[in-house]
Amino acid sequence: MLELKHICYTVQDADGSLDILKDVSLTIDDHKLVVFTGPNGGGKTTLAKIIMGLVTPTSGQILWNGQDITSLSITERAKLGISYGFQQPPRFKALTVRDLLTLASGDKKLSKDKCCQYLTKVGLCANDYLEREVDVSLSGGEVKRIEIASILARGSQLMIFDEPEAGIDLWSFARLTETFEQIHRQGDATMIIISHQERIISLADEVIVVGDGSIRHRGTADEILPKILTDTLGGCPVLSR
Ligand SMILES: Nc1ncnc2c1ncn2[C@@H]1O[C@H](COP(=O)(O)OP(=O)(O)O)[C@@H](O)[C@H]1O
Ligand SMILES: [Mg+2]
Numbered sequence: 001m002l003e004l005k006h007i008c009y010t011v012q013d014a015d016g017s018l019d020i021l022k023d024v025s026l027t028i029d030d031h032k033l034v035v036f037t038g039p040n041g042g043g044k045t046t047l048a049k050i051i052m053g054l055v056t057p058t059s060g061q062i063l064w065n066g067q068d069i070t071s072l073s074i075t076e077r078a079k080l081g082i083s084y085g086f087q088q089p090p091r092f093k094a095l096t097v098r099d100l101l102t103l104a105s106g107d108k109k110l111s112k113d114k115c116c117q118y119l120t121k122v123g124l125c126a127n128d129y130l131e132r133e134v135d136v137s138l139s140g141g142e143v144k145r146i147e148i149a150s151i152l153a154r155g156s157q158l159m160i161f162d163e164p165e166a167g168i169d170l171w172s173f174a175r176l177t178e179t180f181e182q183i184h185r186q187g188d189a190t191m192i193i194i195s196h197q198e199r200i201i202s203l204a205d206e207v208i209v210v211g212d213g214s215i216r217h218r219g220t221a222d223e224i225l226p227k228i229l230t231d232t233l234g235g236c237p238v239l240s241r
Pocket of ligand 2: 044045
């Protein structure tokens with residue numbers, strides 16, 4: 001179980017301090033698929049990075065399976081079974097896709113067949129990609145899918161995917177949603193997916209709308225989708241204030 005207790009994140013900018021997350025508390029039960037959605041700049045990525053340990057909250061507590069992990073490093077959290085796929089994944093020169101999947105899986109002799117299975121799940125063919133470097137020669141969508149494949153290879157207990165749909169064509173997107181559905185059905189992992197896609201939102205056990213640094217709504221997809229539509233049809237929030 002993942003528990004966030006009173007998470008605040010404040011940064012100092014030129015105009016003073018800026019509250020990016022404002023007292024966010026939530027609990028996510030094991031094996032659930034939870035979607036974080038909401039307007040750009042609402043705080044979703046920051047929240048995900050705080051869970052992974054990439055960003056340290058100003059205050060608040062994170063508990064994973066009852067253990068306080070607030071002060072643990074990224075590596076320590078990874079060892080406890082947490083993984084995170086960046087909204088914009090980093091690239092690694094001189095590291096091939098095969099190297100990345102091998103490292104992620106922890107199996108030094110990861111077979112081509114296994115690599116192929118992971119890549120197929122994200123709509124890529126091993127023959128075309130295994131020996132390619134994870135560098136700038138790959139498109140944004142390719143790098144994104146390779147990173148998702150590496151998370152699948154890791155087989156973590158808590159997988160966080162930050163806008164997995166970004167830059168991905170419709171065919172690969174369909175394959176990817178099937179993969180999420182399959183992982184969820186197998187019930188081995190808890191998934192947090194940050195997404196704006198109705199297709200992914202509709203897979204969720206729970207949808208959490210993050211806006212302006214707070215949780216705006218939470219509920220099932222059927223409850224939340226109409227609310228999102230109403231929110232997005234509203235006028236400019238600044239002008240109507
Ligand atoms: N280190 C930082 N310094 C200043 N502003 C930041 C910093 N990190 C995040 N922000 C701002 O916080 C807000 C939330 O960002 P983010 O979590 O990336 O939102 P989302 O993923 O929901 O689009 C954005 O306005 C972003 O520019
Ligand atoms: Mg984001």
